[in-house]
Amino acid sequence: MKKIILPIITTVAxxxxxxxxxxxxxxxxxxxxxxxxxxxxxxxxxxxGDVLGNVLGGLANANTANSLLNLVIGGxxxxxDQLVGTWYYSAPGCAFTSDKLLxxxxxxxxxGQVKEKLQSVYNSVGISSNNTAFAFDxxxxxxxxxxxxxxxxxxTYDPSTCAIKMKATLLTLTGYxxxxxxxxxxxFESKKLLTVFQAATALTGNSxxxxxxxxxxxxxxxxxxxxxxx
Numbered sequence: 001m002k003k004i005i006l007p008i009i010t011t012v013a014x015x016x017x018x019x020x021x022x023x024x025x026x027x028x029x030x031x032x033x034x035x036x037x038x039x040x041x042x043x044x045x046x047x048x049g050d051v052l053g054n055v056l057g058g059l060a061n062a063n064t065a066n067s068l069l070n071l072v073i074g075g076x077x078x079x080x081d082q083l084v085g086t087w088y089y090s091a092p093g094c095a096f097t098s099d100k101l102l103x104x105x106x107x108x109x110x111x112g113q114v115k116e117k118l119q120s121v122y123n124s125v126g127i128s129s130n131n132t133a134f135a136f137d138x139x140x141x142x143x144x145x146x147x148x149x150x151x152x153x154x155x156t157y158d159p160s161t162c163a164i165k166m167k168a169t170l171l172t173l174t175g176y177x178x179x180x181x182x183x184x185x186x187x188f189e190s191k192k193l194l195t196v197f198q199a200a201t202a203l204t205g206n207s208x209x210x211x212x213x214x215x216x217x218x219x220x221x222x223x224x225x226x227x228x229x230x
Contacts (some may be wrong), residue, residue, distance in 0.1 A: 005075055012131055071111050073101050073187070073223065074162050076179040081138075081162075083177060083184075087205035087228035089132035091183035092118035094224050095178050114215055121211050125197055129228075134186060134228060142166055146196060171195070176223055183229035190216035193224050 068078040069075035073095045094114040096102040144151040153168035166173045175188040190212045
């Protein structure tokens, strides 16, 4: 039995901690000088920890459970001060709207599958750390580059729900911010993510569209987007 259990723990832990490494400098973004926030919020709630423990068949330790908290919107919250700064794309991101939906989907294994599918979409669209970033200042203004296409406007952020609304001239987006090991994840409903892509590039081909749509159908309550680091 030990020979079976140990590989399962190792595999799940590796997937749960796969939220991108350190990123490049992302030159030519024109997003500097907005300041940075520091600090983390890493508490592990008893009820949520119990559910996430069940995802791993009761074998989760505290570190693994904390990694799974990063996959639940509101599991590890980020404050307004921590949001401020320039954030560069590092990897596809995903988050679930509740711990129960995460458990139902299969936890970190499901998150790994979502990110793998998103990676092929991002590759085809041309999203990279060199051309995609978001910057938020303390006065409610944001700038973004998505595949090098600039967006700017105002934003409001509710730390209690982790919801962020960004308003640009021709585009309004509502997403969710979640603290991750190396920064934060900015995620959206799949339809909103497609709106982001369409605003940044002439998106052609049904395969890209259908892939993002299939993710939302396969996994209940999943939000998809970007993992970001400063």
